[in-house]
Amino acid sequence: MNPINNSNRTNPAQTSEVTANSALGLKNEFLQMMVAQIKNQDPLNPLDGAEYVSQLAQFSMVEGIEGLRAGQAGQAEMLYTQQVLQSTALIGTTVLVPSTGIAAKQGEQPSGVIRLDSAADEVTLTVKDLNGKVINTQIWKYPESGDIAFEVPALDEGSYVFDVEVRMGSQVLNGAPLLSREVEKISLPKTGSDIQLSIAGMGSVSLFSISEFGKTIS
Template identity: 35%
Template structure:
């Protein structure tokens, strides 16, 4: 069996000067495979040579590996584009208020704070408790009956200096004698955006950092 044609192909394995990184990797993989195949054919047992089925099987293996490399390259390119698109969207949020999971209200210099919450179902009585950092109740007020879904609230401290820069709040909702589940959200201003490990993060004016997909609403 002549191997001259195969040897010639293996020898001319250098990628063109303008080839992309993906193309070079593919050519390098094919080059290594062909060199191994040539060496195998040159050193095969003359009494038990490779048959066509064996050669075809090995060719199929290199094609499979090349296909997987192309697929991975395509997925990585799509992820990069997605991250870049998210970064552009995130940049438009700088200076905007957002709702993120939490139970705190950041107070301005007038002692005013705002937040939000979701009710799982309709409630005929909704109570808000405002607490200081130690857990002591600073204020308690009623919101009355509310439908299921998103709601917003505001609070102003009687003494801004005593309340500090941040307070916590707690929602208690009932429909008759049954409790209604409430999910609380902190309201904060987006100060900057950044990417970390391929995901977009928002730096909040209050000092925290949240993932882009944690934003529940833009206000």
């Protein structure tokens, strides 16, 4: 797992503190100026207090908005930290990843599911090598909506393409299966981009592209 680099990350609590202090400083400066003007006002031509009250209300409103923003930034940081902690626990677990291909190890038997939103007349899974040679074909007649579990016979080491064809009447749809793969490591971004999972035989994918966690295909 890559170490977390905090050099480019800004602490929202520190940022909000500086901003809040700046607004508070302006408000205090205004109050001091107001007190000084009241002390030195012409008794025959007193200052209009309503204007000062209005300006004080505006300062208070700005402080409230800055406080709200600081709270939101703090919540976002807490949520990101929680995602990081939870994602590290995924190492070594099995996930379902939508993909049309993998790099298989010698003797590996890839498994997964084909997810149907509605019933179909026929579903075909075709596995090919990079030369286009068909390695395995599986066909399901009149499947209902839901998941169709599959397992491919042992493969030689190499890269393979998985193609799903769904027939519904005269309509033919092509898609990708959800392959059951192991999470090997976690990559934590320096900025606010997605947490990346290193998936066996696939490389890096976004945490949010995973369809299901802890899925075992039997």
